[in-house]
Amino acid sequence: MNATEALRRFEENVSEYLHELEGFSMEQLKHQPSEDEWSLGQMYQHLINSALYMQLPNIERCITMTDMEDAIPSTEEKTKEGKAIFELGSFPPIRIQVPPSPQYTPKQPESKEQLIQGLSAVVHRMNEVLPTLETADKQSAVAHPRFGMLNANEWFLLIEMHYRHHRLQMNRLKEAQALPGIA
Numbered sequence: 368m369n370a371t372e373a374l375r376r377f378e379e380n381v382s383e384y385l386h387e388l389e390g391f392s393m394e395q396l397k398h399q400p401s402e403d404e405w406s407l408g409q410m411y412q413h414l415i416n417s418a419l420y421m422q423l424p425n426i427e428r429c430i431t432m433t434d435m436e437d438a439i440p441s442t443e444e445k446t447k448e449g450k451a452i453f454e455l456g457s458f459p460p461i462r463i464q465v466p467p468s469p470q471y472t473p474k475q476p477e478s479k480e481q482l483i484q485g486l487s488a489v490v491h492r493m494n495e496v497l498p499t500l501e502t503a504d505k506q507s508a509v510a511h512p513r514f515g516m517l518n519a520n521e522w523f524l525l526i527e528m529h530y531r532h533h534r535l536q537m538n539r540l541k542e543a544q545a546l547p548g549i550a
Contacts, residue, residue, distance in 0.1 A: 381543035415485035429519035449514030
């Protein structure tokens with residue numbers, strides 16, 4: 368999938384997330400099925416924060432790498448898992464669970480408006496970044512903790528895959544609360 372198609376699909380995913388958000392009460396958004404599971408609101412926060420504070424900044428790092436100090440040795444590459452998701456074009460349909468921790472577990476949202484604004488900010492930034500991908504050096508890469516070295520275009524594609532993958536979590540969390548199915 369190219370970046371333009373990824374942006375189109377990403378915007379469709381965000382529209383679905385926003386549509387779903389309308390039907391949730393704050394109580395439903397903050398409900399955690401168990402102590403070590405995220406709520407729907409925390410899942411939304413995770414999607415917003417990972418895009419705004421990790422994925423998009425890493426795209427910018429790839430694009431702005433110009434001096435030799437920032438150059439990545441050519442011996443570094445994607446991990447086996449990283450290669451697999453890009454060949455597949457998506458994350459595997461499995462649950463990925465990280466132990467709760469203060470640095471990784473998202474905070475509960477303060478309001479629906481906070482989530483709407485966050486999702487809108489990600490869409491805005493994705494649209495801003497898209498044209499810059501054409502000039503990005505494919506050899507400039509920044510490490511992802513699980514997938515290894517990703518260039519700007521791969522980081523961009525990863526955002527869409529990440530949002531699509533979390534639809535599975537949303538369905539599971541809605542099921543845990545016996546909430547209506549996805550429209």
